[in-house]
Amino acid sequence: MTIPAKATLTWLLLFVVMFANGAIRALVLQPQLGEDLARQVASLTGVALVLLVSWLFVRLSPEAKLAQLWWVGVTWLIATVAFEFLFGHFVSSLSWQALLADYNILRGRLWSLILISVCLGPWFWGTIHARR
Numbered sequence: 001m002t003i004p005a006k007a008t009l010t011w012l013l014l015f016v017v018m019f020a021n022g023a024i025r026a027l028v029l030q031p032q033l034g035e036d037l038a039r040q041v042a043s044l045t046g047v048a049l050v051l052l053v054s055w056l057f058v059r060l061s062p063e064a065k066l067a068q069l070w071w072v073g074v075t076w077l078i079a080t081v082a083f084e085f086l087f088g089h090f091v092s093s094l095s096w097q098a099l100l101a102d103y104n105i106l107r108g109r110l111w112s113l114i115l116i117s118v119c120l121g122p123w124f125w126g127t128i129h130a131r132r
Helices: 003-033 035-059 066-090 096-101 111-131
Strands: none
Touching (some): 066 096
């Protein structure tokens, strides 16, 4: 299987994993911790999950070069942000302001950390793998 095909399938896996993370946040964490703390916990859990899936992708793609892994991460980032804004606005009917609020790290929103891990995860693990 080609790197682009693996990357696409892995992004779909990321989608499922992060959807489950969000569902656990809403159904389990939020009633116990409140919205703000639940979002923070889920964001940190999300970073760990993204790094785990990125690691899996790199392990299953030993032929991938670091430059390819960099572009995989950038592509995942673009796809994630595009999905978030398009689905969030046009399907979930969230305002642009509400969507942008998740990027306000000064108000405790840690979504940006997930996006950083989405972008850098494949390259990070590729760098670790290349050193071995």
